[in-house]
Amino acid sequence: MSSRIPGFYRLSSKERFNIVTEGRGLSEDEVKYLSGEHALSMDLADSMIENVIGQIGIPIGIAANFKVNGKDTFIPMATEEPSVIAAASNAAKATYDHGGFFTSISGTIMRGQIQVLDVADPYAARAKIFEHKDEILHHCNEKDPTLVSLGGGAIELEVNIIQTTNHTMLILHLIVDTKDAMGANAVNTMAESVAPIIESITGGRVVLKIISNLADRRLVRARAVFSTEAFGGKEVVENIVSAFEFADFDPYRAATHNKGIMNGISAVVLATGNDTRAVEAGAHAYASVSGHYKSLTKWEINADGNLSGSIELPMAVGIVGGATKTHPVAQASLKIMGINSAEELAGCIAATGLAQNAAGLRALSAEGIQSGHMSLHARNLALMAGAKTSEIDKIVAQAVGEKDLRYDRILEITKAVQRGG
Known part of the structure; x- marks a missing residue:
């Protein structure tokens, strides 16, 4: 199945669920756990960690448009942060026609x-x-x-x-x-x-x-070419390269630059039941091995004038052992991706991190990070203000139209909508 599905984000959650799970070999239990029909049992939770009293649900979304080593794949991402999945999907779309992502790993x-x-x-x-x-x-x-x-x-x-x-x-x-x-x-x-x-x-x-956790003999690498036209033109691409250079020389910028990369990486690591802290510690340690904290990615303009990006970092993940085997949602995520080895999983995770960084740099180099991020964040603000699901789109549309995404304004709009105003 192609990962390029026009209007994927406009589909209902049920329609998206059916598309990404159909023919993936998920068990009945995995389907129910992934859809939220079944909650993780307290007995299973109690067997995973100590002093269990409950659990917290983290949404899992699908990043579309990914082609990794010639294979179309849906990328499950577990995150509480809005705009992350949409950003990764949009960046992947900009590289799809250039062959997508190509990966390699130094070993396990x-x-x-x-x-x-x-x-x-x-x-x-x-x-x-x-x-x-x-x-x-x-x-x-x-x-x-x-x-x-x-x-x-x-x-x-x-x-x-x-x-x-x-x-x-x-x-x-x-x-x-x-x-x-x-x-x-x-x-x-x-x-x-x-x-x-x-x-x-x-x-x-x-x-x-x-x-x-500095797994320097378990390095994963990913590269991709992103369309300059899709990214907003020559000036934006040149700004992206200069933004990378800023991060590569300034640790204050590099910390936020690499955090954006980890938005994508940690979301896939979590969705597949792997150790987010181990991967994050290894990534940040690797960014510092030169004695200077640097960017985990490299950005260049290739001979055709398109944006060329690459990433290299340790990736200690597995598909057997720990929560990858005990948690039904982790198993479902691996099946959705069609993963057959730890090396294949590492490549998909690195590709997601590269896409996330591309999207973040594009936003910073063009309209600014708040435009896309806060539009999606406005949905959360509307919920905080007490909006019903059926009211959210109207509230967000008005707030975005006014370019006023402060909570107090969204609260006012919510009250007006609920009064019928």
Whole structure:
């Protein structure tokens, strides 16, 4: 099915639901959970986290017009922020006829860190660890035979010596291929189980044993060409490039620039039951590896005069384990996308982040961010003012026409509509 559906946003939520779920292999339960007919049971919620008392619903919308590596796909996005999904869809439309998004990933490698203190001779201890490399890796892989059977597992070691203010630390990195899992449980289990062996080899004291969320050997890249005509012309595109340069040099701008990217990325990560905090931490750490916090994207004008964008960042996501398997809505989201591997999911997420950034920069470089954002935000303000669903469109239309989207004005309009004025 093509992801290009004219007037998709004008359809009812039921019509959109039927389009994106038809033929996707969703179970009856997944359909009911995704549509909201079934709420997440308290028993299931209680099995996921501790001290459960309830739950909060986050809307899931669909970003349309996405073509990723030649495949049309609908992108489920879980977010409370208006305009995010519409913006991503519009940006994807501007690149669709240029082939859409093209992605690649460096692998599915994660790092587990083991901190060793009180080592008398750290350089000799480092050498000893490498002498026992096969023993260490074998022990780690015994802890996850399933992962090994799938072609993954601990594959390499790195050892660094760090001199801090108070300590000389030996830091061992377990390099683990986690395949289609995000890998935190597997890596942490390996790191904890091998700690006594590391202490025996080094004569030191192991303290921390934990995965690193700076997944710099699990980088995803996406690129796309966006139509200059669709984006408003040459001047707007030139402004977009200068806005990127601003973000790449100024950390105050880069923080907001990258936040806009994460609007798209985190929404897909959440919809698929993955760890938003891990992905966000990795992204922002990667933006800082040069010692200067920079843009996660790059923007250029290509030889044809169109806007060329690319993104590169760590993407530690999986399609097995954790909430990706236990939450029925996460499973439904993966089926809607037609995802078959963690690498494929990472590519779709990166494409969404690139689209989100393109849309944000276009708005900033043309009419300003508030025009589109606040028009959609006005719907929330109308609800806050007590508007009924049938009254919202009329209220928003009047507020937008007046170019006055303050809450107090929308409250006045709402009261007038309800009085029949």
